[in-house]
Amino acid sequence: MAIRKIITPPDPLLKKPSMLVAEVDDTIRELVRDMFETMYDAPGIGLAAVQVGVPLSVIVMDTSGEGEEPRPLALINPEVVWTSDEQREYEEGCLSVPEVYDTVVRPAEVRVRYLDLDGKEQERTFSGMDATCVQHEIDHTKGILFIDHLGRLKRERYLKKVIKKAKQAQEA
Ligand code: GNR
Ligand code: NI
Numbered sequence: 201m202a203i204r205k206i207i208t209p210p211d212p213l214l215k216k217p218s219m220l221v222a223e224v225d226d227t228i229r230e231l232v233r234d235m236f237e238t239m240y241d242a243p244g245i246g247l248a249a250v251q252v253g254v255p256l257s258v259i260v261m262d263t264s265g266e267g268e269e270p271r272p273l274a275l276i277n278p279e280v281v282w283t284s285d286e287q288r289e290y291e292e293g294c295l296s297v298p299e300v301y302d303t304v305v306r307p308a309e310v311r312v313r314y315l316d317l318d319g320k321e322q323e324r325t326f327s328g329m330d331a332t333c334v335q336h337e338i339d340h341t342k343g344i345l346f347i348d349h350l351g352r353l354k355r356e357r358y359l360k361k362v363i364k365k366a367k368q369a370q371e372a
Contacts, residue, residue, distance in 0.1 A: 203238045204252035206295050209345075209362055211253075214296055218250050218257045218341040221276050224319035228258065232274045232317065235260045244295045246333045248340030251296050259337035263329045275314035278338050281323070283307035290332045292346045299365070300358045304349045306335050 207213060221228055231254060239247040239260055246261040262272045288308035293301045309327045312334055316322050326334045336346055347355045 201237050202234050203241050204234050206238065206242070206247075206251050207253055208296050208298065208366055209359055213250055213253060213255055214340075214345060215343045216250070216255055217343045218248070218255045220257050221315070224276055224315055224317060228256075228276065229317055231256070231258060232260060236262075236272055236274075239295075242295050245329070246337045247295065248337045250340055250343075257341045259334070259341065261330070261333050261337060263333055274317055275312065275334070275337075276316070276319075278312050278314040278334070278341070280310050280335070280338060281313050282311035282325075284309035288328075288332065290329070292332065292336060294336070294346050296340075297345060297347060297358065297362055300347065300362065302347070302350055302354065302358070304332075304336075304346050306332060306349075310335060312338070 231249060235247050235249060235252060238252060245263045246259065249256045249258040257277045259278055260272065260274045262270055264271050284307045286308040287305050289303050289305045291301050292304045308331060309325060310331050311323060311325045313321065313323045347358045
């Protein structure tokens with residue numbers, strides 16, 4: 201098991217759609233283990249493989265709170281097959297866009313089709329924080345960041361801030 205490095209802008213990988221996984225094999229299961237370790241270490245409530253530099257359609261999440269029973273969930277090739285008309289807004293953050301938080305409006309509920317770690321097709325409906333998180337992660341597999349849901353001015357200001365901070369950290 202290993203904690204992997206989380207990439208940030210301007211890494212071009214973050215803007216590229218991820219590839220579908222052809223077969224859920226031990227390499228994928230090892231990637232998922234590393235992603236959970238990286239996510240819990242960060243700490244975060246979700247992580248997409250592209251954030252650790254692997255452009256495959258693999259996401260992990262765990263929205264359990266502190267003191268709650270953990271509920272890790274790994275989704276391979278996730279796709280949204282239904283969205284509610286009802287919307288929900290939440291102040292999002294992203295491990296690839298550190299120290300930026302802003303409100304994103306998304307469907308309050310989504311139904312998602314995916315493969316589990318055995319390669320078996322599953323469907324599941326998400327609501328509340330789970331719905332926000334799974335949509336944020338599926339966006340990553342399409343090369344979309346949460347700041348892409350904001351206006352152009354905000355997006356560019358946040359990107360500048362993140363890139364500047366990363367440069368300063370490098371120089372230090
Ligand atoms: O840890 C995370 N918290 C979070 C909060 C609100 C909405 C989405 C998220 S996901 C984020 C981890 C991350 O960047 N996943 O891609
Ligand atoms: Ni993110």
